[in-house]
Amino acid sequence: MKPNSAAIQQRYNRIAPYFEGLEAVMEGLIFKGWRKKCWAEVRGHHILEVGVGTGKNFDYYPADARITAIDFSEEMLNIAAQKQARKNSVVELHLMDVQTLPFADNSFDTVIATFVFCSVPSPLKGLKELYRVCRPNGQVILLEHVLSSKPVLAAVMNFVNPLIVALVGANINRNTLKSVQSCAFSSVHVDERSGDLIKLIVAKK
Numbered sequence: 001m002k003p004n005s006a007a008i009q010q011r012y013n014r015i016a017p018y019f020e021g022l023e024a025v026m027e028g029l030i031f032k033g034w035r036k037k038c039w040a041e042v043r044g045h046h047i048l049e050v051g052v053g054t055g056k057n058f059d060y061y062p063a064d065a066r067i068t069a070i071d072f073s074e075e076m077l078n079i080a081a082q083k084q085a086r087k088n089s090v091v092e093l094h095l096m097d098v099q100t101l102p103f104a105d106n107s108f109d110t111v112i113a114t115f116v117f118c119s120v121p122s123p124l125k126g127l128k129e130l131y132r133v134c135r136p137n138g139q140v141i142l143l144e145h146v147l148s149s150k151p152v153l154a155a156v157m158n159f160v161n162p163l164i165v166a167l168v169g170a171n172i173n174r175n176t177l178k179s180v181q182s183c184a185f186s187s188v189h190v191d192e193r194s195g196d197l198i199k200l201i202v203a204k205k
Contacts, residue, residue, distance in 0.1 A: 044109020
């Protein structure tokens with residue numbers, strides 16, 4: 001793991017006990033609804049969730065799917081494991097870095113990540129890994145907050161981004177859609193309900 005990856009991992013380990021509390025308001029007002037929309041797009045039997053965090057998506061898992069979920073923060077994963085036990089969620093949890101996945105090529109019908117690529121040190125490298133492990137005709141689904149298309153707001157986001165990264169390891173000024181479009185996907189679709197700051201992206205292999 002690169003040094004910058006290790007630093008971000010340590011930040012997420014540090015905030016793990018407080019993570020759900022820190023995001024509680026935004027989760028209830030905005031993120032929860034988007035998670036439902038995101039998981040409604042899932043197709044196929046074998047699913048990979050990247051960046052499972054504290055297990056916020058457990059409630060939306062398809063009942064008949066085989067789900068593997070990974071995260072590079074051990075403390076976040078520990079909380080997810082505790083939640084898995086309480087909810088009896090059927091999922092295999094693994095400590096992994098999305099930038100170097102150990103899975104074979106063409107392993108999963110759907111690969112999904114919600115609010116993850118803001119904290120991946122090398123997002124293009126991570127996205128290429130998602131493409132690699134996704135099966136032909138499969139899909140990669142991303143729910144991401146991105147840099148605003150409005151110049152003034154974008155300038156503010158770029159200005160405060162170093163502080164946000166230092167505090168929690170997440171970038172608020174990523175252009176994830178452009179990164180996805182630069183990969184070899186056969187098509188990239190942005191949900192028409194997406195706004196300026198949150199994008200639901202479905203990429204077909």
